[in-house]
Amino acid sequence: DVKVTQSSRYLVKRTGEKVFLECVQDMDHENMFWYRQDPGLGLRLIYFSYDVKMKEKGDIPEGYSVSREKKERFSLILESASTNQTSMYLCASRDSGTAYDSNQPQHFGDGTRLSIL
Amino acid sequence: GNSVTQMEGPVTLSEEAFLTINCTYTATGYPSLFWYVQYPGEGLQLLLKATKADDKGSNKGFEATYRKETTSFHLEKGSVQVSDSAVYFCALSALGTYKYIFGTGTRLKVLA
Numbered sequence: 737d738v739k740v741t742q743s744s745r746y747l748v749k750r751t752g753e754k755v756f757l758e759c760v761q762d763m764d765h766e767n768m769f770w771y772r773q774d775p776g777l778g779l780r781l782i783y784f785s786y787d788v789k790m791k792e793k794g795d796i797p798e799g800y801s802v803s804r805e806k807k808e809r810f811s812l813i814l815e816s817a818s819t820n821q822t823s824m825y826l827c828a829s830r831d832s833g834t835a836y837d838s839n840q841p842q843h844f845g846d847g848t849r850l851s852i853l
Numbered sequence: 854g855n856s857v858t859q860m861e862g863p864v865t866l867s868e869e870a871f872l873t874i875n876c877t878y879t880a881t882g883y884p885s886l887f888w889y890v891q892y893p894g895e896g897l898q899l900l901l902k903a904t905k906a907d908d909k910g911s912n913k914g915f916e917a918t919y920r921k922e923t924t925s926f927h928l929e930k931g932s933v934q935v936s937d938s939a940v941y942f943c944a945l946s947a948l949g950t951y952k953y954i955f956g957t958g959t960r961l962k963v964l965a
Contacts, residue, residue, distance in 0.1 A: 740896075767951060769953075776957065777957065778942065778955050778956060778957035778958050779897075779942070779955040781952060781953075784951055784952070786951055792951070794952070826896055826897065828897075838884060838885045838904075838946040838947060838948045838950075839885040839902070839904040839946070840946075841887055841899045841902055842897075842899075842953060843899070844889075844896035844897040844898070845896050846894075846895050846896045847895070847896045
Protein backbone atom coordinates (compact mmCIF):
# COMPACT_ATOMS: atom_id res chain seq x y z
CA ASP A 737 0.00 0.00 0.00
CA VAL A 738 1.06 3.57 -0.70
CA LYS A 739 2.10 5.44 2.41
CA VAL A 740 2.06 9.24 2.51
CA THR A 741 3.33 10.55 5.81
CA GLN A 742 2.91 14.09 7.04
CA SER A 743 5.32 15.01 9.80
CA SER A 744 2.81 16.51 12.24
CA ARG A 745 -0.88 15.88 12.90
CA TYR A 746 -1.29 19.10 14.89
CA LEU A 747 0.83 22.23 14.87
CA VAL A 748 0.48 25.57 16.64
CA LYS A 749 2.55 28.55 15.51
CA ARG A 750 2.55 32.30 15.95
CA THR A 751 1.93 35.00 13.36
CA GLY A 752 5.06 35.99 11.49
CA GLU A 753 6.83 32.68 12.04
CA LYS A 754 8.26 30.70 9.13
CA VAL A 755 6.50 27.33 9.14
CA PHE A 756 7.56 24.11 7.45
CA LEU A 757 5.16 21.26 6.71
CA GLU A 758 6.82 18.06 5.58
CA CYS A 759 5.44 15.23 3.48
CA VAL A 760 7.12 11.96 2.53
CA GLN A 761 5.84 9.21 0.23
CA ASP A 762 7.30 5.73 -0.08
CA MET A 763 6.15 4.67 -3.55
CA ASP A 764 8.52 6.52 -5.86
CA HIS A 765 5.69 8.70 -7.19
CA GLU A 766 6.61 11.50 -9.55
CA ASN A 767 3.72 13.83 -8.72
CA MET A 768 3.09 15.42 -5.33
CA PHE A 769 0.49 17.98 -4.21
CA TRP A 770 -0.32 20.29 -1.32
CA TYR A 771 -3.92 21.26 -0.54
CA ARG A 772 -5.66 23.14 2.16
CA GLN A 773 -9.09 22.07 3.35
CA ASP A 774 -11.54 24.53 4.86
CA PRO A 775 -15.20 24.00 5.80
CA GLY A 776 -17.52 24.72 2.90
CA LEU A 777 -14.64 25.23 0.46
CA GLY A 778 -13.50 21.66 -0.08
CA LEU A 779 -9.91 21.09 -1.16
CA ARG A 780 -7.97 23.90 -2.75
CA LEU A 781 -4.66 23.26 -4.48
CA ILE A 782 -1.76 25.34 -3.21
CA TYR A 783 1.19 23.92 -5.19
CA PHE A 784 2.11 20.77 -6.99
CA SER A 785 5.29 19.18 -8.22
CA TYR A 786 5.40 16.86 -11.23
CA ASP A 787 9.01 15.84 -10.67
CA VAL A 788 12.06 16.54 -8.52
CA LYS A 789 12.89 20.26 -8.40
CA MET A 790 9.85 21.02 -10.55
CA LYS A 791 6.90 22.92 -9.14
CA GLU A 792 3.86 24.78 -10.32
CA LYS A 793 1.44 27.09 -8.61
CA GLY A 794 -2.01 25.86 -7.86
CA ASP A 795 -5.09 27.93 -7.25
CA ILE A 796 -4.06 29.65 -3.99
CA PRO A 797 -0.23 29.93 -3.86
CA GLU A 798 -0.04 33.36 -2.22
CA GLY A 799 1.85 33.27 1.08
CA TYR A 800 3.26 29.80 0.40
CA SER A 801 6.29 28.27 -1.23
CA VAL A 802 7.43 24.68 -1.73
CA SER A 803 10.57 22.64 -2.01
CA ARG A 804 11.19 19.28 -3.68
CA GLU A 805 14.86 18.38 -3.51
CA LYS A 806 14.25 14.62 -3.37
CA LYS A 807 11.62 12.58 -5.09
CA GLU A 808 10.05 11.26 -1.89
CA ARG A 809 9.79 14.56 -0.01
CA PHE A 810 7.65 17.62 -0.70
CA SER A 811 7.75 20.51 1.76
CA LEU A 812 5.27 23.35 2.13
CA ILE A 813 6.60 26.60 3.56
CA LEU A 814 4.60 29.43 5.03
CA GLU A 815 6.99 32.33 4.66
CA SER A 816 5.40 34.51 7.34
CA ALA A 817 2.44 32.79 8.95
CA SER A 818 -0.82 34.68 9.29
CA THR A 819 -4.05 33.80 11.10
CA ASN A 820 -5.89 33.27 7.79
CA GLN A 821 -3.58 30.35 7.12
CA THR A 822 -5.11 28.40 10.00
CA SER A 823 -6.40 25.30 8.23
CA MET A 824 -6.08 21.58 7.57
CA TYR A 825 -3.24 20.89 5.15
CA LEU A 826 -3.26 17.73 3.05
CA CYS A 827 -0.40 16.27 1.05
CA ALA A 828 -0.96 13.80 -1.79
CA SER A 829 1.11 11.85 -4.27
CA ARG A 830 0.34 10.18 -7.59
CA ASP A 831 2.07 7.63 -9.74
CA SER A 832 2.39 9.34 -13.08
CA GLY A 833 5.08 11.13 -15.02
CA THR A 834 2.87 13.06 -17.39
CA ALA A 835 -0.33 15.01 -17.42
CA TYR A 836 -1.82 12.44 -19.80
CA ASP A 837 -2.29 9.62 -17.31
CA SER A 838 -5.46 11.05 -15.84
CA ASN A 839 -6.74 7.71 -14.50
CA GLN A 840 -4.18 7.52 -11.70
CA PRO A 841 -5.65 8.37 -8.30
CA GLN A 842 -4.03 10.59 -5.73
CA HIS A 843 -2.99 9.09 -2.39
CA PHE A 844 -3.35 11.30 0.67
CA GLY A 845 -1.64 11.68 4.01
CA ASP A 846 -3.63 12.09 7.23
CA GLY A 847 -3.29 15.85 7.22
CA THR A 848 -1.76 18.50 9.44
CA ARG A 849 -4.12 20.72 11.38
CA LEU A 850 -2.27 24.02 11.64
CA SER A 851 -3.31 26.81 13.99
CA ILE A 852 -1.74 30.25 13.71
CA LEU A 853 -2.17 32.36 16.84
CA GLY B 854 -13.20 25.34 -17.19
CA ASN B 855 -13.50 22.04 -15.38
CA SER B 856 -15.73 21.82 -12.34
CA VAL B 857 -17.44 19.36 -10.00
CA THR B 858 -20.73 19.95 -8.23
CA GLN B 859 -21.98 17.64 -5.53
CA MET B 860 -25.01 17.79 -3.32
CA GLU B 861 -24.72 19.71 -0.11
CA GLY B 862 -24.98 17.91 3.15
CA PRO B 863 -25.31 16.88 5.72
CA VAL B 864 -27.16 13.75 4.72
CA THR B 865 -28.62 11.87 7.69
CA LEU B 866 -29.85 8.31 7.23
CA SER B 867 -30.87 5.40 9.39
CA GLU B 868 -28.80 2.25 9.29
CA GLU B 869 -29.66 -0.01 6.31
CA ALA B 870 -31.16 2.87 4.32
CA PHE B 871 -30.33 3.45 0.66
CA LEU B 872 -27.76 6.13 -0.08
CA THR B 873 -27.38 8.40 -3.08
CA ILE B 874 -24.96 11.30 -3.22
CA ASN B 875 -25.23 13.27 -6.45
CA CYS B 876 -22.22 14.46 -8.40
CA THR B 877 -22.18 16.25 -11.75
CA TYR B 878 -19.20 17.56 -13.64
CA THR B 879 -18.15 19.91 -16.40
CA ALA B 880 -15.07 19.03 -18.39
CA THR B 881 -13.73 19.00 -21.90
CA GLY B 882 -12.91 15.63 -23.32
CA TYR B 883 -13.12 12.48 -21.24
CA PRO B 884 -12.00 12.96 -17.66
CA SER B 885 -11.44 10.23 -15.12
CA LEU B 886 -13.82 10.37 -12.17
CA PHE B 887 -13.23 9.45 -8.53
CA TRP B 888 -14.99 9.19 -5.22
CA TYR B 889 -12.93 9.72 -2.08
CA VAL B 890 -13.98 9.23 1.54
CA GLN B 891 -12.64 11.10 4.57
CA TYR B 892 -13.23 9.61 8.02
CA PRO B 893 -12.97 11.90 11.05
CA GLY B 894 -9.43 13.01 11.74
CA GLU B 895 -8.00 11.36 8.65
CA GLY B 896 -6.96 12.22 5.12
CA LEU B 897 -8.86 11.25 1.99
CA GLN B 898 -8.97 7.64 0.83
CA LEU B 899 -9.82 6.53 -2.66
CA LEU B 900 -13.19 4.78 -2.61
CA LEU B 901 -13.70 4.03 -6.30
CA LYS B 902 -12.95 5.34 -9.77
CA ALA B 903 -14.12 5.15 -13.39
CA THR B 904 -12.05 6.14 -16.37
CA LYS B 905 -14.45 6.05 -19.32
CA ALA B 906 -18.10 6.40 -20.18
CA ASP B 907 -20.40 3.65 -18.83
CA ASP B 908 -17.69 2.32 -16.52
CA LYS B 909 -18.94 1.33 -13.09
CA GLY B 910 -16.61 1.71 -10.14
CA SER B 911 -17.36 -0.28 -7.01
CA ASN B 912 -15.84 -0.89 -3.59
CA LYS B 913 -17.11 -1.82 -0.10
CA GLY B 914 -20.71 -1.95 -1.34
CA PHE B 915 -20.52 1.52 -2.92
CA GLU B 916 -21.06 1.98 -6.66
CA ALA B 917 -20.94 4.82 -9.16
CA THR B 918 -21.47 4.80 -12.92
CA TYR B 919 -19.80 7.23 -15.32
CA ARG B 920 -22.67 8.75 -17.30
CA LYS B 921 -21.38 10.94 -20.10
CA GLU B 922 -24.83 11.83 -21.42
CA THR B 923 -25.82 13.39 -18.09
CA THR B 924 -22.23 14.29 -17.02
CA SER B 925 -22.87 12.58 -13.70
CA PHE B 926 -21.13 10.16 -11.34
CA HIS B 927 -23.60 9.58 -8.51
CA LEU B 928 -22.49 7.51 -5.52
CA GLU B 929 -24.88 4.80 -4.28
CA LYS B 930 -25.00 2.17 -1.58
CA GLY B 931 -27.86 -0.20 -0.99
CA SER B 932 -27.60 -0.44 2.80
CA VAL B 933 -25.51 2.00 4.81
CA GLN B 934 -23.88 1.28 8.15
CA VAL B 935 -22.94 3.53 11.04
CA SER B 936 -19.31 3.02 10.04
CA ASP B 937 -20.02 4.73 6.69
CA SER B 938 -20.39 8.06 8.48
CA ALA B 939 -17.80 10.28 6.83
CA VAL B 940 -17.35 13.06 4.28
CA TYR B 941 -17.48 12.00 0.63
CA PHE B 942 -15.73 13.90 -2.16
CA CYS B 943 -16.33 13.60 -5.88
CA ALA B 944 -13.33 14.50 -8.07
CA LEU B 945 -12.24 14.58 -11.68
CA SER B 946 -8.92 14.43 -13.43
CA ALA B 947 -8.82 15.76 -16.96
CA LEU B 948 -6.35 14.77 -19.63
CA GLY B 949 -3.57 17.23 -20.20
CA THR B 950 -3.48 18.56 -16.65
CA TYR B 951 -1.95 17.45 -13.38
CA LYS B 952 -4.68 19.18 -11.44
CA TYR B 953 -7.60 17.36 -9.90
CA ILE B 954 -10.88 19.14 -9.32
CA PHE B 955 -12.68 18.23 -6.09
CA GLY B 956 -16.24 18.88 -5.08
CA THR B 957 -16.90 20.57 -1.75
CA GLY B 958 -17.73 17.30 -0.01
CA THR B 959 -20.93 15.79 1.38
CA ARG B 960 -21.11 14.81 5.01
CA LEU B 961 -22.99 11.56 5.68
CA LYS B 962 -24.25 10.69 9.14
CA VAL B 963 -25.73 7.25 9.70
CA LEU B 964 -27.78 6.67 12.83
CA ALA B 965 -28.12 3.29 14.53
